[in-house]
Amino acid sequence: MNRLWWTQIKAVIRLEWKKTFFAKRGLWIYVVAAMPVALFIVYAVVTANQQHQSANIARQSQRAITRQEMLSIKPGMTREEVIAILGKPPGDFQWTETRPTGPKTTEPILREDFHYSDGLDNLYLGLENGKVQNINMQGMNNFGEDAILFAGVFQFFFLRLAIFFGCLGVFMNLFRGEVLDKSLHFYFLAPIRREVLMAGKFLAGLLATCTIFVTSEILQTVAFVGHFNPHVRDLYLYQYHGLEHAAIYVGVTILACIGYGAFFLVAGMLFRNPIIPAAAVLIWEGINPFLPAILKQFSVIYYLKSLCPVEIPVSPGTPGLFALLVSNADPISPPLAIGGILVVALIALFVSSVQVRRMEINYTTE
């Protein structure tokens, strides 16, 4: 790249970033990017409220309860055995139900719900006629579950929907939007190679999407760890690889913007209606797990899923097709995944550069 091209690319970026960041028709991208942040803020508020309630329950207990004591409760234990181990429950809810025993006969059932807490973990017990039937132990600081929750939101909402459609909105409009506004000739009348123009526009789009979605990703992490107390937060970030995961998620976000951005840049040149390529790519990405290995490589999500730091476990009983969607049956190593996504992006950019050279200004046919 010579110096003139770089100067021209910077000029294109300066012109484009304002349009991309402040375009009225791009406001929805901010909304989509903010949605997971809002979700994790709500999650943090709800969790903080639960922690407050647990602390109250723990305070109201007859004595201090340990986690081991709560774990020692087994199904079939009697009410008295439970009270002997954990004390009288601070939260106790009773009601009576009737159960039919014959055509015209019923029997009453006494049901009770006990709620214990050690201040961090909550134990919910369901008793039927004085015997333990259901046990539900919920940890307030279960890093494993929280990490899977975060990974689920990242993979199924942030990657597949927010970044996907955000990139569609930004990159499809880089050329298509100019054609619709009838202002593309402004660029085509400048002494600038079409490929350099395309590179400038792509980088401007990349700058915009990376800024929006990386900011969103960082805010999600901040909101996500917001409900931990400082000690637990440090534990999560430094001992349980929370910081490392956050950095990987940022990296995956950037790679997703590169991959989808290049895809939608070329789609914006080849198609007039963005719905067609968006639907096609969405379906292609969706059916990726079912594709032969060779075809999988021409997908962005294939590489991105391989890079995600937390694998979402497939629960027993999950339908086969859905299980395939959730799990990455054929993951590849991070260097190969990063290389693969860059190669896919380069192929898309090459097609774009051929296409941009062929473009004509003929607004009347649009």
Added chain:
Amino acid sequence: MNDRIIFEDVSKFYGEILGVNRVNLSIPPGITGLVGPNGSGKTTLMNLMTGLVKPSRGRIQVLGIATDDPENLFKLVGYSTQFDAFPKGLTGFQFIYSYLCLTGMLQPDAERTAWQAIERVNLVDAASRKIAAYSKGMRQRVRLAQALAHNPKVLVLDEPLNGLDPLARSEMIAVFRASAAAGCYVIISSHILHEVDVISDQVILLSNGYVVAEGQIQSVRNEIQEHPTQILIRCDRPRDLAARLFQSEYMIEASIHKDERGVLLKTRDADRFYLAINQLALDGIQIESIAPADDDVLSVYEYLIGNEEVVR
């Protein structure tokens, strides 16, 4: 030929619709007027010349540079289009400045050059306002400023005087003439014939996508054989003059001017006619002036194309 704008057997089709067909041109320096009714192919020809559309067939070179090489082409060419849309949110100054930055100019140079271009089109007062708030004439001027900003060797101007008030028109015409005098190639399209007539050194007449004539207007007129040449002679005895001239077989028609001080004559052979006039002058008729009456663009246009959609 690196000193001409060359079209070699160029055709352009938009699907099945003809843009221009089999165009062969060699455009020299100076002001060249592109004349033709709406839909005749003027804008297509300009868009082809600037690479905004690609020819379906043939080859175009602008001073030796192919039109699919925008990096080098637009160092030489400035194009003021008819497209009345601008990048959103820009002021007049930002529009020119951004364009100059795209050329690779450094920011301080671009700023200075942008102001110079804005001064040339007399738009300094409005330069800081958003283009969206401009009148039609101001938008026309800012487009001209963009085309002129980098001092191109070739100026392609599509209906450049549209929307301008008379003062601005004369200022712009002066700019075009100055550019042409400096050796530039100024290609102007217009359907206002008297404008083209006043400013053009040569014309290209287009009709239905075909070039029907090109060259200096008098040369074009001389080649139109089926229409007799019209000559207006101002003299003291127009009736005597007409009677004497009608003795020749190449005279077709004569009509006395309403002020009785001139006669409009139609002849099939202008050369022999002028020789005869010399003789008459020697014979004592006081001739004040002899002027061709139909070697302007309007007449040529009417002879070759008809008078559809012509603005006189």
